[in-house]
Amino acid sequence: MEEEELRQVLAAQADQARFAPLYESYYADIFRFILRRVKHRDLTADLTQQTFLKAMLGLPRYQPRGLPFRAWLYRIALNEVRMHWRKKKEVLMDLSYHEVKGLSEEMGLAMEGTELNRLASAMGNLKQEHARLIELRYMDGLSFAELGQVLGIGEDAAKMRTHRVLGLLRTSLLPRK
Numbered sequence: 001m002e003e004e005e006l007r008q009v010l011a012a013q014a015d016q017a018r019f020a021p022l023y024e025s026y027y028a029d030i031f032r033f034i035l036r037r038v039k040h041r042d043l044t045a046d047l048t049q050q051t052f053l054k055a056m057l058g059l060p061r062y063q064p065r066g067l068p069f070r071a072w073l074y075r076i077a078l079n080e081v082r083m084h085w086r087k088k089k090e091v092l093m094d095l096s097y098h099e100v101k102g103l104s105e106e107m108g109l110a111m112e113g114t115e116l117n118r119l120a121s122a123m124g125n126l127k128q129e130h131a132r133l134i135e136l137r138y139m140d141g142l143s144f145a146e147l148g149q150v151l152g153i154g155e156d157a158a159k160m161r162t163h164r165v166l167g168l169l170r171t172s173l174l175p176r177k
Contacts, residue, residue, distance in 0.1 A: 005069050012059055019056045026070055027052070030077050033140055037081045047084060051077040071146035074136070078150055103138045122172040130165045137162055 005025075012019040030051055035044040054076050055062075062072060103119065123131060136142045136150060137158075148158035 002068070006064060009059070009062065009064065009069055012056075013062070016056060016059070019059065022055075022069065023052055026073050029070065030073055033074060033077055034081055036135070036139065038084065043084070047077070047080045051080050054080070065149075067145055067149045071142065071149040074140070074142065074146065075150040075152075078132075078136075103134070118173055119169065122169050125172070126165065126168070130168070133158075133161055133165055134169075 005022075008018070008021045008025075012022055027048065031044060031048045034047045034051070035041065038044055038047065051073065055073055058076075062069075103123075123134065126134070133147070133151070136147050137144075142150065144158045144162070145155045147162070148155045151158065153161070
């Protein structure tokens with residue numbers, strides 16, 4: 001955890017009125033993270049507000065453990081989104097062309113046009129937990145350590161799961177005989 005961030009967290013733990021710098025630092029990231037998953041600005045604003053309220057109320061129990069504060073916020077935000085979709089009994093995964101292309105490059109696949117469509121389709125067929133892992137890692141740019149904290153697993157487990165899901169995607173894209 002960065003020294004300035006740790007100082008802000010400790011100050012906010014001592015006095016909730018000092019939570020504002022953390023809110024201002026991470027509001028835009030958390031808002032985008034939630035918006036990607038719910039696709040409705042008013043709902044996103046509500047869920048983002050709920051995320052920060054829960055973070056502020058839970059701050060006395062927060063322990064850095066060497067991981068960035070933002071990973072803890074992402075975990076709270078993800079839980080808020082899950083609760084929303086659980087109530088609605090829906091799941092939404094929307095990827096832009098740029099994101100699918102970036103993922104294909106990360107996977108070492110030279111893909112254009114219809115191949116990118118195949119990758120997007122294969123991602124749509126992933127189990128929810130696998131899709132969430134890919135979104136957090138490649139679309140939201142979380143490190144493996146942050147990914148592990150958000151998902152409640154270790155960094156090595158996050159790496160292993162990510163590589164397994166990438167393997168599943170690669171296998172689903174192999175030419176059928």
